[in-house]
Amino acid sequence: MTAAAHPWPGGPPDLTDVLPPDVPQRGPAADDEAVRRRLDAAVDAVDAPDVVFALSRHGRRTVRTGGTSPPPVPRERLRYELGSASKTFTGLLLAQLTHTGLLSGGEPAAALLDPARRPDEQPVTLAHLITHTSGLPALPADFFVRALPAWRTNPYARYPAERVVDAFLRHRRHRRPGTRWHYSNFGVAVLGHALAAATGTPWEELLTGQVLGPLGLSEATLVPGGPDTDATGHRRDGTTPVPPLAVGGFQAAGAVRAAPHDLLAFLEAHLDPSDRPLAGALRAVRRPVLRRGLGHRQVHTVAWFRHPAEGGPMYFHGGATLGQQAFLGFRPDTGTALAALCTRRFRVGDAFVPTAYALLAEL
Template sequence: MTGTPTTDAERLDEAVRAVDAPDVVFALSRHGHRTVRSGGTAPPPPVSREQLRYEIGSATKTFTGLLLADLVHAGALSGNDPAAALLDPARPPGRRPATLLHLITHTSGLPPLPADFYPQALPRWATNPYAHYPPERVVRAFLRARPRHRPGTRWRYSNFGVAVLGQTLVAATGTPWEQLLTDRVLRPLGLHDTALRPTGPGTDATGHRADGTTPVPPLLIGGFQAAGAVRATPDDLLTFLEAHLHPGGSPAAAALREVRRPLLRRGRGHAHTHTLAWFHHPADDGTMYFHIGATSGQTAFLGFRPDRDTALVALSTRRFRARDTLVPTAYTLLGSTEDSPC
């Protein structure tokens, strides 16, 4: 193709070609019309790339944030509840306890991962570092942790914090994580091709190491379900994003509106805001909401723009690298995309 792409299909075809990975999918929803394009360096799998479930890693946190907003709206708990008190009611919460809001907004003072996580994870760092760190260990590590900063004073991205949040919601509701997320988020939004654990070849996309050729096993997330367990098809991920674009009429309408509300500012000049679930950046006379995720063998970008009624999903089956083009390609595409013929 020569010249500047003028249609969504042409833009997505160009985006797919810009990413060097065994499997690549770009899926766009604009004004309710979907366009999906796929490709990659590997031979096409027996099942269409567009029908496979992809690991979205840390983008799972957008599901967890929505779940928290829904539980708060239902009156089941408060975002200002101290996590330690819910996990261990007999334990004094302390003077400045980490709350549920601190945990989901990465202002809890907790490090990215527990200190005792690394010795057991290093032998499996390139494949499944979380597999042998169960939920009860996440809770124990949190209850004995000493935050590096007073909760609410500094932003520091923490898988540990969101994992603790997940275990806290389980304790507060008396409901296992998979059932809790399914009942309150996945089923109400019609996400029937979204799962929280591997389901097998022919259903799950196969990830690859940074070399782009060596397969890695499916992600096993241990006690970090709330931080990275979700795997879904491109269509389901678009459905999830479209619910954020048009929350009215959804069973989770109040929560969907809440997770679009800016909560804190960070970055140079405090130009970038964050919501309960999303990074929130300025873009071409509007704003964009997005989140990025990466596992041992896959990379994902989810984003949407209410001002242009547009949502974008980008997925690849190659471990994220510093020179990886998936995220910058998706970010630029969503940040600058304009209405055009499909």
């Protein structure tokens, strides 16, 4: 990717003149029984203790669940770890702060985190961090050394917020920001701390006040609960439980946990932002801000991966923790939103993500 392919900061571009408009909802509501059969087939394709496929189509919700072990409470009422799918909430928060004029996206992150620091000639901006073009590695250089003693339990918990910030401020860049895409949990974690510093608000309070609360996501949270509220993750064997995820200083990159109906409400807001809180930000996160790869086929917004589909684009983001997986996606052309969740760690040949992606693409 070249610098010219990354036009933000300065605000996400308005590309409505070159992108296909949203296709209006078409035809009658999908046949409920047919939808249930499709979702049941998806549930059966995933081998995990708990599996949830939650679909909204033109506002009609269908949730189907299954799994290899009985849950303590109905699966559709439990909260699940989203892992990296939490970045869609972080991206929406940044879009909201820029839409309201509090930030522009072009602020240097280092200046927000250390105001006394000498300005860089080519600073890493908030926009670079959310679009994975900051030049930062996936994780800090010393992360693995510190995390190794807890590698099978909670490695992120051993890397607190102050270490994330310090590692960023000490990092020696090898590339100019904005010139290459490289997926980075480290970068989005830094973004969270920079936004907290810019607003003078702790991250959990900031995300709750600006995103979770306004969208009515009452069951979404950033901290683990107990077995009556939270699903239990499992190792690759599908039987050994793992402790709830503790993210340390990586909250913005992976801390959100939510129940299926809250996730559908989150996705439905993206499908139709009209007359909703955060309407401007919800529209902004659907606009491409960079293209990369062969022929610039890989398209990204500030919060989502964007792939072409038969009637229009589909937006999606996956996530994985040590014991759970999540897939969030929506298609404006068909009025479809999908939240898929399971409680088994990713393994080679895992059917979860391909099944969820195919379901969203086919509907």
